[in-house]
Amino acid sequence: MLHTSQVLPLSKISLTDWQLIKVSGVDNSKFLQGQLTSDMNKLTDKNFLFAAQCEPKGKVLSNMLLFKQGDDIYYIERESVVDTQLKELKKYAVFSKVTFNIDTDLTIIGIAGNSNHHQLTEIAGLFNDAQNCTSLNDLTYLRINFPTPRYIIIGKEHDINQLALVKECQVQSAEQWALLDLEANYPIIDMPLTNEYLPQAFNLQNFDAINFDKGCYCGQEMVARAQYRGINKRALYLLAGQSEKLPVIGDTLEQKMDENWRETGRITATLRLNDQSIWVQAILNNDLDTDTIFRVKNSPTSQLALKQVK
CATH class of the missing domain: 2.40.30.160 (Elongation Factor Tu (Ef-tu); domain 3)
Known part of the structure; x- marks a missing residue:
């Protein structure tokens, strides 16, 4: 059952139609600066970035959310575009010290719902007004403010499942996260609409x-x-x-x-x-x-x- 943001109960939402990519190497930030629409100089371990990758005529291949852990950069994008997007990205990486890996060791889930629930209040307390990304006990937390505050948690599946917050959540399918994106008019860019629009x-x-x-x-x-x-x-x-x-x-x-x-x-x-x-x-x-x-x-x-x- 799908719920709009105003009536969504506290929920753990599957993000199985999204994929996590790890970008390593001393040139990772410099290389991505020449490929993506966002300013990589603004990416820190306290702030993630939304971005897009375009082909030479400016048409979007993928939109993504990027965050940083130590010297590594990660991004989350739609699973359906990964093969096409990575193939295009790697074409330009021949002379850079950078590697790309589809990360299957870490799990990504969404958390959203009743903002008055004490567990959601606790996760909100991990952030301040100047940050939207934080790490705690080997888990990375990302805060998205639209259409209402919601969160992405990245880490080992066992560690995520041990969270008291997760144990109190209802379980929702990936369509619930998509509904929240639609409600906020945040673009969902899947095949076959890559390489079509600015x-x-x-x-x-x-x-x-x-x-x-x-x-x-x-x-x-x-x-x-x-x-x-x-x-x-x-x-x-x-x-x-x-x-x-x-x-x-x-x-x-x-x-x-x-x-x-x-x-x-x-x-x-x-x-x-x-x-x-x-x-x-x-x-x-x-x-x-x-x-x-x-x-x-x-x-x-x-x-x-x-x-x-x-």
Whole structure:
């Protein structure tokens, strides 16, 4: 059963559709600085970064969350894009002292829910206003503030399961974490939508995942041009409504224009809620009227409307 953030009980959420990657070597930070949209100089053991990796024309291959442990850098990204993303990244690493490993030794889980629960209050106490990452007893804790405070814990599975917090949680599937991402309009970028859109089309600038003041990185020229010349005409939206068949990633949406329908964008993520309504995350034109009506192409009985995000 899926819950929106306001009614979600204290929950341990599976993150099986995400993957942890370890980046080691003396050049790891310098190398990633030339590949990712965020400023790696701002990555510390107290602060994680959101970022994206783009191909040379500025199209997003993956979005990710990066954190640091000692000299190593880790990032978490969608499991479906790992092979493509790593293959592209390694092409540029030939002359750098850097290695990449899919980390299968550590477990990642999400914690979210009732903010008044004493156990969640305790985990919140691990942080201060100036940090969103901390480590304690061989576990790493990341705090995400949208749509409401929630946490990622990384460590050995046995150590995580020994936490009193985890023992009191209800167990939720990975779809629950995805629902919270949709509620916050944070982009879920899975295959086959990599290498299709600029990072601004995914609203990544709203999550400080693009630094427009850093030096060059792969795709930087196109990303900067879109920002300063207004070239990008796309944005990420959350829609809600009804559809007998749950749409899939990459499906096309149509927009109602008087009595006609016109193709307008593509779906990045979908979920069916407990009341059988659906939520759809999609890239659409960024000049939409709030009362625009949509449907899924080849599904004439479906109907969707824009939903306000937090």
